[in-house]
Structures are given as C-alpha cells and as structure tokens.
Amino acid sequence: MQPTAAVVGVGSEEGLGAAVARRFARGGFHVLVGGRTIERLERVVKSLGEGNGTPVLMDASREADVLRLFQVALSPGAGRSPASVVVFNAGNNQHIPLQQVSAAQFEDFWRVGCFAGFLVGREAANLLAAQW
Structure with a gap:
C-alpha cells in the first residue's frame, strides 16, 4: 500500500504547499x-503524476471541511493507506503596517493562521495518535 500525506493550504502551483x-x-x-x-488543486494534483494525488476542496477555517478532509485521510483508498503525515500550510497574511491593519483583517488572518491551525492540528493529533 502506498503511504498517504495530507497537505492543507495548497494554492498556486508555484507556492510552498504545492512544492511540499x-x-x-x-x-x-x-x-x-x-x-x-478546485482549479488550482487539480493543477497541483496533475503536477504530482498520474494517481499520486487527490484534490480535497476545503476551507481549513471551517470545522466541517476539516472533519471531511480527515474522513478521507482516515480511509484507505485504492492502493493507499490512511494518512501518516499531515502538513498545515494555510495562510493569508499580507504585508500591512500594524497601524493600518483593521480589526476585521486581523480576525481574518487569525482565523486562517491560528484557528485553522488548531482545527487541523487537533484532527492530525487524533489521526496520528490512533496509529501508535
């Protein structure tokens, strides 16, 4: 069985998530x-080679989407095992001087960088602890 990795926060083909x-x-x-x-995910999956990837449309700051991703990660697929690696790469930061960051912008940055990281980390801990 092929090992499986889940990489969360994949955007463009040129980005860090795609490289990982x-x-x-x-x-x-x-x-x-x-x-x-989905269009970006499909391009990245295509760049992985035939049968090496599966796109999972999700927003890491939405608990239901994270839970759905981990349902896929827990389930072995055609020739692949449940995920044994999880990488969190979601981010939406912008270079803005602190004095110009609105409360709404900060909350949006926090939701993606911190809250989403918590959601993914919690589910990754559950997934990986079950494999020990």
Whole structure:
C-alpha cells in the first residue's frame, strides 16, 4: 500500500504547499491536496503524476471541511493507506503596517493562521495518535 500525506493550504502551483505536495509524491506518497480553489488543486494534483494525488476542496477555517478532509485521510483508498503525515500550510497574511491593519483583517488572518491551525492540528493529533 502506498503511504498517504495530507497537505492543507495548497494554492498556486508555484507556492510552498504545492512544492511540499510534489516532494511527498516524489517520495512515494499519495497526497491529499487540500485547499479552497478546485482549479488550482487539480493543477497541483496533475503536477504530482498520474494517481499520486487527490484534490480535497476545503476551507481549513471551517470545522466541517476539516472533519471531511480527515474522513478521507482516515480511509484507505485504492492502493493507499490512511494518512501518516499531515502538513498545515494555510495562510493569508499580507504585508500591512500594524497601524493600518483593521480589526476585521486581523480576525481574518487569525482565523486562517491560528484557528485553522488548531482545527487541523487537533484532527492530525487524533489521526496520528490512533496509529501508535
């Protein structure tokens, strides 16, 4: 069975999340590629090579989406095992001087960088602890 990695926060093909996904694919992993834009996810999955990836449309700051991703991650697929690696790469920060950051912008940054990280981390801990 092929090992599986879940990479959360994959955007463009040129981004860090896509690079991490490609590295796992080169290492023999099937990669669950999680992000908010299906067209981008499909391009990244295509770049992994035939059968090496699965796009998972999700918003890491929505608990229901994170739980759905981990349902996929827990379930073995065609020739792949449940995920044994989870990478969180979601982010939406912008270079804005602190004095100009609105409360709404800060809350949005926090939701993606911190709250989403908590959701993914909690579910990753549950997934990985069950494998020990």
